Amino acid sequence: xxxxxxxxxxxxxxxxxxxxxxxxxxxxxxxxxxxxxxxxxxxxxxxxxxxxxxxxxxxxxxxxxxxxxxxxxxxxxxxxxxxxxxxxxxxxxxxxxxxxxxxxxxxxxxxxxxxxxxxxxxxxxxxxxxxxxxxxxxxxxxxxxxxxxxx
Amino acid sequence: xxxxxxxxxxxxxxxxxxxxxxxxxxxxxxxxxxxxxxxxxxxxxxxxxxxxxxxxxxxxxxxxxxxxxxxxxxxxxxxxxxxxxxxxxxxxxxxxxxxxxxxxxxxxxxxxxxxxxxxxxxxxxxxxxxxxxxxxxxxxxxxxxxxxxxx
DNA sequence: CTGCTTGCAAAACTTTTGCAGACGG
DNA sequence: CCGTCTGCAAAAGTTTTGCAAGCAG
Numbered sequence: 199x200x201x202x203x204x205x206x207x208x209x210x211x212x213x214x215x216x217x218x219x220x221x222x223x224x225x226x227x228x229x230x231x232x233x234x235x236x237x238x239x240x241x242x243x244x245x246x247x248x249x250x251x252x253x254x255x256x257x258x259x260x261x262x263x264x265x266x267x268x269x270x271x272x273x274x275x276x277x278x279x280x281x282x283x284x285x286x287x288x289x290x291x292x293x294x295x296x297x298x299x300x301x302x303x304x305x306x307x308x309x310x311x312x313x314x315x316x317x318x319x320x321x322x323x324x325x326x327x328x329x330x331x332x333x334x335x336x337x338x339x340x341x342x343x344x345x346x347x348x349x
Numbered sequence: 350x351x352x353x354x355x356x357x358x359x360x361x362x363x364x365x366x367x368x369x370x371x372x373x374x375x376x377x378x379x380x381x382x383x384x385x386x387x388x389x390x391x392x393x394x395x396x397x398x399x400x401x402x403x404x405x406x407x408x409x410x411x412x413x414x415x416x417x418x419x420x421x422x423x424x425x426x427x428x429x430x431x432x433x434x435x436x437x438x439x440x441x442x443x444x445x446x447x448x449x450x451x452x453x454x455x456x457x458x459x460x461x462x463x464x465x466x467x468x469x470x471x472x473x474x475x476x477x478x479x480x481x482x483x484x485x486x487x488x489x490x491x492x493x494x495x496x497x498x499x500x
Numbered sequence: 501c502t503g504c505t506t507g508c509a510a511a512a513c514t515t516t517t518g519c520a521g522a523c524g525g
Numbered sequence: 526c527c528g529t530c531t532g533c534a535a536a537a538g539t540t541t542t543g544c545a546a547g548c549a550g
Contacts, residue, residue: 298486335447
């Protein structure tokens with residue numbers, strides 16, 4: 199799947215990325231722009247280390263701590279989705295459009311599965327994806343009512 | 350919500366828990382039974398430490414390593430759902446029935462939200478839960494086709 | 501200029517592992 | 526009894542933090 203080239207959710211110009219960050223009330227530093235780009239380049243559902251690896255290809259001086267801080271910021275403003283894990287480390291999905299993640303309990307691999315209607319999804323998931331379903335849930339990220347008040 | 354008393358998915362007798370573990374080809378040790386019970390007692394979406402804390406109330410000698418190993422096993426056989434995180438540690442949901450987790454990006458709190466129809470869910474989530482949605486996805490756990498073959 | 505951000509290095513956590521002994525089936 | 530499972534302690538990772546210097550607005 200060529201997510202990197204076709205995804206409507208991806209912000210492609212550096213200016214647009216900078217604008218989005220500023221629009222949320224934060225400074226648009228070159229590091230943040232580079233890390234956003236690295237998110238898409240680092241393959242699907244990359245780990246922090248993988249994102250850092252790609253970010254340093256553009257700017258070798260970017261530190262791992264900055265990547266951590268930036269991903270937290272991006273997650274807070276909904277620019278990226280922090281995902282469940284299997285291997286003790288967080289994974290990030292820059293695709294915040296609705297889609298289904300198929301997470302393998304054994305190897306931790308995450309596959310994307312897209313389908314048009316909700317009915318298709320719920321009924322015959324197994325047959326369509328070749329994935330043996332053990333459990334599933336619909337995860338919604340955002341701000342709980344308490345935290346909305348505390349802003 | 351009284352999940353602990355009413356959930357249809359909960360295995361309540363010690364024998365039934367032991368049977369389920371054996372049915373999956375593993376040994377039903379007292380530690381495993383205690384850890385399963387602790388999962389439900391430790392509040393909603395407990396962390397490993399919280400589960401360990403409750404497990405040791407029944408058997409003080411249970412080690413943290415055993416809790417880690419057992420949760421991994423339970424997750425492999427679909428007895429529990431390993432969840433995304435916010436604070437650098439995994440959380441576990443023993444409720445494997447379909448339900449929606451509302452995860453707050455700021456405080457990490459996880460709320461359960463139950464609704465009858467899929468349509469209700471997708472359309473007006475915000476109004477019904479008071480939760481400000483930033484992103485969402487439907488996560489399915491299980492075994493990918495590669496890992497099914499490797500068994 | 502001001503104070504948000506960065507890089508560095510250390511600290512704090514979380515999770516995994518190796519191994520000898522225990523015990524479930 | 527055999528081989529899985531446990532507890533312990535150490536090792537390996539991952540994430541967070543404090544601080545001085547840098548730079549966005």
